Amino acid sequence: MIKIEHMKKEYSNATPLKDVSAVINDGDVISIIGPSGTGKSTLMRCISQLEKPTAGKVFIDDVEITDPKNNIDQIRLKMGMVFQSFNLFGHLTVIENIMMAPVDLLKQPKQEAYNNAMRLLRMVGLAGKADNYPDELSGGQKQRIAIARTLAMDPDIIFLDEPTSALDPTMVGEVQSVIRDLAETGKTMMIVTHEMAFARSICNRVFYMDEGGIYEDGTPDQIFEHPLKDKTRQFVQRLKVLELKAGTKEYDFRSVVSEIEQYCRRNQVDIRLTYYIQLAYEELVQQLLISRLNTQVDVIIEYSTVEKRAVVTAKWNGPKFDIDSISDEPSFIMINGISDNISYEHKESDEQANQIVIEMSQK
Amino acid sequence: MRHTKIRYCFALIAVIMTAMAFTQAVWAKADVTSTDELSEATFAVQTGTTCGTDAETHFPNAQIDYYNTLTDILTVMRTGKADATVCDIGVLRFLQIDNKDIVTVGDIIEEIKLAPAFPKTAKGQALCDEYSEFVRQLWDDGTMKELDDAWFGDDESKRQVIDYENLPDTNGTLTMAVDASIVPFAYVKDNRIVGYDVDVVARFCKAKGYRLEISNMSFDSILAAVQTGKCDFASCAITVTEERAESMLFGEPVFTSGNIVAVIDHSINPDGTPNTGENQSDEDTSIWGSIRSSFEKTFIRDDRWKMFVMGVVNTLIITLLSALLGTLLGYLVFMMCRKGNRAANGITRIVMFLVQGMPMVVLLMVLYYIVFGQLKISGLAVAVIGFTLTFGSSVYSLLGVGVGAVDKGQYEAAYMLGYSDRRIFYKIILPQALPHIVPSFKGEVISLIKATSIVGYIAVQDLTKIGDLIRSRTYEAFFPLIAVTVIYFLLEGILRFGIGRIELNVDSKRRKTRKLLKGVKTDD
Numbered sequence: 096m097i098k099i100e101h102m103k104k105e106y107s108n109a110t111p112l113k114d115v116s117a118v119i120n121d122g123d124v125i126s127i128i129g130p131s132g133t134g135k136s137t138l139m140r141c142i143s144q145l146e147k148p149t150a151g152k153v154f155i156d157d158v159e160i161t162d163p164k165n166n167i168d169q170i171r172l173k174m175g176m177v178f179q180s181f182n183l184f185g186h187l188t189v190i191e192n193i194m195m196a197p198v199d200l201l202k203q204p205k206q207e208a209y210n211n212a213m214r215l216l217r218m219v220g221l222a223g224k225a226d227n228y229p230d231e232l233s234g235g236q237k238q239r240i241a242i243a244r245t246l247a248m249d250p251d252i253i254f255l256d257e258p259t260s261a262l263d264p265t266m267v268g269e270v271q272s273v274i275r276d277l278a279e280t281g282k283t284m285m286i287v288t289h290e291m292a293f294a295r296s297i298c299n300r301v302f303y304m305d306e307g308g309i310y311e312d313g314t315p316d317q318i319f320e321h322p323l324k325d326k327t328r329q330f331v332q333r334l335k336v337l338e339l340k341a342g343t344k345e346y347d348f349r350s351v352v353s354e355i356e357q358y359c360r361r362n363q364v365d366i367r368l369t370y371y372i373q374l375a376y377e378e379l380v381q382q383l384l385i386s387r388l389n390t391q392v393d394v395i396i397e398y399s400t401v402e403k404r405a406v407v408t409a410k411w412n413g414p415k416f417d418i419d420s421i422s423d424e425p426s427f428i429m430i431n432g433i434s435d436n437i438s439y440e441h442k443e444s445d446e447q448a449n450q451i452v453i454e455m456s457q458k
Numbered sequence: 459m460r461h462t463k464i465r466y467c468f469a470l471i472a473v474i475m476t477a478m479a480f481t482q483a484v485w486a487k488a489d490v491t492s493t494d495e496l497s498e499a500t501f502a503v504q505t506g507t508t509c510g511t512d513a514e515t516h517f518p519n520a521q522i523d524y525y526n527t528l529t530d531i532l533t534v535m536r537t538g539k540a541d542a543t544v545c546d547i548g549v550l551r552f553l554q555i556d557n558k559d560i561v562t563v564g565d566i567i568e569e570i571k572l573a574p575a576f577p578k579t580a581k582g583q584a585l586c587d588e589y590s591e592f593v594r595q596l597w598d599d600g601t602m603k604e605l606d607d608a609w610f611g612d613d614e615s616k617r618q619v620i621d622y623e624n625l626p627d628t629n630g631t632l633t634m635a636v637d638a639s640i641v642p643f644a645y646v647k648d649n650r651i652v653g654y655d656v657d658v659v660a661r662f663c664k665a666k667g668y669r670l671e672i673s674n675m676s677f678d679s680i681l682a683a684v685q686t687g688k689c690d691f692a693s694c695a696i697t698v699t700e701e702r703a704e705s706m707l708f709g710e711p712v713f714t715s716g717n718i719v720a721v722i723d724h725s726i727n728p729d730g731t732p733n734t735g736e737n738q739s740d741e742d743t744s745i746w747g748s749i750r751s752s753f754e755k756t757f758i759r760d761d762r763w764k765m766f767v768m769g770v771v772n773t774l775i776i777t778l779l780s781a782l783l784g785t786l787l788g789y790l791v792f793m794m795c796r797k798g799n800r801a802a803n804g805i806t807r808i809v810m811f812l813v814q815g816m817p818m819v820v821l822l823m824v825l826y827y828i829v830f831g832q833l834k835i836s837g838l839a840v841a842v843i844g845f846t847l848t849f850g851s852s853v854y855s856l857l858g859v860g861v862g863a864v865d866k867g868q869y870e871a872a873y874m875l876g877y878s879d880r881r882i883f884y885k886i887i888l889p890q891a892l893p894h895i896v897p898s899f900k901g902e903v904i905s906l907i908k909a910t911s912i913v914g915y916i917a918v919q920d921l922t923k924i925g926d927l928i929r930s931r932t933y934e935a936f937f938p939l940i941a942v943t944v945i946y947f948l949l950e951g952i953l954r955f956g957i958g959r960i961e962l963n964v965d966s967k968r969r970k971t972r973k974l975l976k977g978v979k980t981d982d
Contacts, residue, residue: 172876182871186966196875
């Protein structure tokens with residue numbers, strides 16, 4: 096069991112981890128996902144002590160490994176890590192790469208280490224490459240060897256730091272299938288990856304990382320299907336978000352329209368949907384709301400690259416809005432024609448109590 | 459079109475060269491009868507002597523070039539690069555025995571006294587007094603006149619020094635510094651240092667019960683050696699000047715002399731026969747014959763090959779010991795600085811700045827005369843220390859570059875397997891860094907053997923110094939130099955081969971032994 100208490104990691108120019116606490120149970124297979132620069136790799140490197148956390152404690156089976164009194168070299172015998180850049184030892188052959196640590200550190204007899212190494216090589220399908228040097232192998236082969244090298248030490252915990260990110264797309268499959276087998280052995284695993292489908296299929300738990308910590312922690316179904324928090328949802332649906340403010344003093348309708356157009360082009364939104372989004376903004380915000388309300392309206396445009404759907408949300412402060420008062424307006428009828436659904440909600444508790452949501456899709 | 463241009467170019471060059479040859483020939487044939495004719499000539503004089511000053515005062519409009527040995531001066535005069543020299547009359551008289559073509563012009567410029575020099579210390583003063591007393595006796599009883607006849611006469615057999623190497627040390631040992639290339643005051647003959655000055659000193663030591671040790675170094679170094687007390691005294695045609703007397707004590711002069719202007723008479727050959735412009739000598743004058751005669755003079759006569767052997771041994775001792783100790787030093791310092799220890803890194807940076815920034819000659823002189831000035835330590839040891847420092851700093855830098863070239867991921871992978879920092883360095887980092895390092899290391903060793911050629915400055919008789927000594931005896935400019943060069947090439951070749959073997963061993967893919975798989979029954 097790994098227990099992390101208030102871990103913080105600070106660099107001179109960034110703080111990827113602000114305050115992280117978590118408990119990882121034996122046998123957990125955890126996928127760590129999130130946008131880049133949110134400390135996914137840093138989290139694993141701080142747990143394994145490749146990097147010293149600025150503050151906080153890490154316990155493995157109730158031994159505090161952040162305590163300098165405990166010999167980290169001994170503790171690492173129970174850990175393994177697979178790196179994005181493989182990091183095979185260039186001066187040794189494949190078989191030596193795998194055998195060296197068990198012979199040196201676990202004092203295995205050479206013959207036993209050799210047999211074990213060959214068994215692992217067969218497992219990853221590379222028994223024929225035993226006498227080759229790493230620079231004679233393809234990326235996918237190197238990564239499979241690196242996995243075999245990690246397994247040769249029979250660790251309890253395996254960290255995989257973006258194991259397929261540096262690979263040619265054609266080689267991702269072979270490495271993923273080895274990792275898939277690995278996930279079924281019952282070892283504790285943490286894997287940082289950008290392959291969402293893969294992450295989802297092998298793990299029993301997902302850490303979505305953002306805002307300097309584990310932003311949302313849940314089962315794959317929860318995280319990928321019903322995320323509780325906004326940023327998680329935006330990330331797993333690969334939502335592209337544009338936030339606008341209308342009705343302020345500096346508000347300039349034409350520049351906002353061109354901003355929407357740029358946003359759509361940037362995210363490769365279909366031409367017709369781009370037109371719909373612009374139309375929805377113009378008719379709803381410009382024609383119906385601004386002229387009537389005389390207040391600031393916050394507009395959020397979200398586009399899901401996975402589902403090819405766009406959602407325009409307008410929020411403003413003030414008393415309950417009578418949606419029926421505008422339902423006969425030509426603008427409203429026009430919006431109704433292009434959208435899949437229009438909804439109005441009033442929540443007294445929220446700062447911006449009124450919210451109109453227009454959902455549109457690429458038809 | 460292009461061809462004609464090139465042809466014009468060639469024609470132009472040919473015309474210029476012919477003109478140059480013609481003017482030179484005209485000048486060379488002119489007979490110089492008075493020093494007035496030399497007012498705008500080029501003078502070649504020996505470094506560290508008073509000749510340069512005399513030439514400058516008497517010929518203010520002349521160009522003055524400085525050379526290290528008389529051999530060089532003779533050569534440049536014969537080839538026409540210099541027109542005249544200013545030289546000590548005593549030296550010149552001896553020179554004329556073998557080189558009849560050098561003739562004096564005019565009278566002695568200024569009379570000078572040659573005397574031994576002592577350090578300005580109480581001990582130096584006492585020795586100076588004792589020595590001066592002894593020399594005055596020799597002047598009084600006519601011994602000095604006999605010495606003059608013996609060393610400057612034509613009879614080679616009279617030029618003998620008593621067996622000074624085995625004098626008893628009843629009253630202690632005296633170390634004398636000489637530049638054994640100043641014939642006939644101090645020079646090498648039959649592999650021992652002899653000469654007029656040496657003769658006087660040997661008589662003194664025998665009479666007063668001193669054992670004598672002679673330290674041979676270049677003339678510039680002698681004055682420094684006296685000033686720093688590195689030797690007890692020096693005696694080899696040292697001119698007494700007021701300036702020098704400020705920093706050292708002069709004993710009773712042993713020779714009265716003076717600088718005189720000399721030129722080459724191109725109408726006669728060095729052996730005294732008339733120069734007809736042809737190769738007139740009845741000796742074997744073919745190229746092959748002259749090489750044979752040069753070889754005989756350089757290696758065979760007086761068993762001079764023994765000196766070469768000594769030179770090679772000294773050069774190799776310095777090179778190999780410095781390379782070995784320097785590698786060790788560089789490695790140890792690197793290991794201390796590797797983990798970023800502030801004190802170790804700071805000290806290393808300062809020492810590297812000093813050692814790498816200083817010209818090697820200066821570093822050696824500083825070590826010899828200042829740092830180890832008060833210690834009785836041989837020049838050879840100082841040379842090894844100096845070159846160990848420079849080689850060590852090179853090895854330190856090489857290790858830094860080589861280790862830096864190994865990817866950071868290699869450390870991380872090894873850490874995650876559970877290796878300790880120390881073991882990672884030896885098992886994973888160093889084996890991958892060495893192939894980057896060894897080729898440059900080979901270059902450093904070759905540079906080192908060449909760099910050692912300056913140790914003559916601190917009284918070490920290395921290969922180059924031996925070459926200079928033999929040149930000063932044979933008055934041959936090139937053959938000893940080329941011989942020395944060839945020997946350097948051979949030594950370099952051997953070193954290259956040796957390190958090449960190491961290079962093969964550090965190449966992981968060509969290594970023969972696979973320790974890990976030794977004794978393992980493999981699948982295939």
